[in-house]
Amino acid sequence: MAESVEQWWARRQWSKGEETPYPIGRYRTDWERYPMLIRQYHPDLNHGIVLSQVPPAAEVYLLWECDAGHRFVATPEEQRSRPGGTRRRSAWCPACAEGAAPRRIRMPQQDDGMHVCGHARDPRRIEHDPGDDRCFLCRRLDGERLTREELVTLAAPGSRVAVSAENGTARTHSWQCDRGHPVYEASIERILSGRRCPVCRHAAAGADAVAVGDAFVSRWAPTPASAAEPALKQRIAERLDVDLGNNAVRVARPFFSHLEVWPDIVIPELRIAIEYDTTGRHGLEHVGRREATDRKKDRLLRAAGWEVVRIRCGKLQPIGPWDLTAGGVSAVLVDRILERLGEIRGELIVGAYRR
Template sequence: MTESVEQWWARRQWSKGTAVPYTVGRYRDDWARYPVLIRQYHPDLNHGITLSQVPPAADVYLLWECDAGHRFVATPEEQRSRPGGTRRRSAWCPDCAAGAVPRRVHRPEPDAGMHPCGHARDPRRIENDPDDDRCYLCRRLDRSELSREALLTLAAPGSRAAVSAENGTSGRYWWQGAHGHPAYQAKIETILGGRRCPVCRHARGGAADVAVGEAFVSRWAPKPASAAEPELKRRIGERLAVDLEANAVRVAKPFYSHLEVWPDILLPELRVAIEYDTVGRHGLEHVGPREASDRRKDRLLRAVGWEVVRVRCGKLLPLGPYDVSAGGVTDALVARILERLEEIRGALFVSAYLR
């Protein structure tokens, strides 16, 4: 049961039999990865208890204050998992995050309501026939090769029926991905238009033609997030005679909506991926849910025979056995990466690619 910080501290004093159950600095390394949370926490608002005395997994309500002066109550777990996929500092404060999202303006439809067939009214038409009283969705269904029964077979198990006279609309529904791929959301019009599982659609763009575990050049790979990654790749290319053109690895299981992952640097000859991780400008990168995503990517790579070396900058702690800590891209960092490569593949094998 979640307690206030006073109750939690008193209970820990009683259970441990001491006035200071957790010494100052005990959990400093655990919180060092969250610079924004360190700035939002104030001991004077929490019974004089410092953040380094609070275990990250403690089920306790703490009082936080953001840079804008908003005060809010949240547990350590809620704060550490709050950023999600948002790349802005306000994501750490619920009040700032709510104010940063623009409100949608709902304009009433002139013919709002339900069509007699049960679908939502839609003013769009695909045929110039004034005598045709069918709704837009019914017209699309009749013109499509998919029947209502076929649409229902595509609906994900446990989801509401995709087409029915009682609750059918032209909104977004859950559909079952092919080949065991995860379910996805899409409008009925999207399904009728032929666009199916996003994993299969993205795979047709390149990953479907590549064997599992092979590196290739993908059209979906994002651009480098900072200038440090291309610089590190350049320095590694000066030391190793390897092909650095590939930017993706085909994996066996979907990584979100793709059958490929995009490490920062790939060494196909050694089957080693190198990642350059920083917390970013707002302290949101590679922490909380993003750290869980990094771990999942590493598992997918190792499952197809690759190994991962992560360069963890700042206060980021290592995630894998071969990760290295660094403060920037230097020749010393490249030398440490080469040492890790020798640990992974052997010094004799790596020396064959040294320039």
């Protein structure tokens, strides 16, 4: 159970029998991956305890202050998992995050085919309470529990609906298309409008044309995040006679709403993907939940018969068996990458592609 920083520190002093149970710098390596948290932590607000003295897994309430001056209490685990799916600096501060994404205001509509909230009426929906004028989607977005029959009416035609109920009240629910792809709750409006499964729709534009484990050119692949990735690709092209024109690899299970992943560099001849990772301008990239996403991406690639080499820059630590740490793109880094490729696939095979 989490406790205040004063109580936590006093308890650790007693259990270890030392005035300073954790010396300064003990956990510096763990916290270096979160530069924004280092900015928000102030020892004078936390009983004089330095952040590098706090274990990342400690159940202790710490006081943080963001760049805007908002102060809030959170445990180390809550802070390390706070970035979520956003890139804003405000994602590290709950007060700033709430102000950056205010709640949507529902405006009344006069159209007879619309609810007062603006969502279209659907004849498949079952009337529930005449005294409640909210539509099903509003009730769902408001977090209310729906009955089993109401949930079934929300499913798109032809989809499979899984509902677990207790005393007639639904506890959990999920949708799957005919091919077994999960339809996430974020796509509920697509379901209500009867559109296709997003995974199937995206796969039809490219991934369905290739087999699992094959590399191809995808229209969905994002542009490089910085100039470092193209520079590294150019240096590798000068050393290896391989096709670096592909930007995607077909995987067996969905990666969010796609049956493909997009490594920074794809080497189909060796079935090796190379990723170039930095924390980005605001220190939010490849940390916290984004690191968990990187791990999931690597697992999908390995399940498809590929290996992954991540170039971890700055304070990022390796997360895979073949990862390398570096300060930037250089000739020395390319030499290290080629050595790593030889370790993975064998020097003779890699040597056959050397220029």
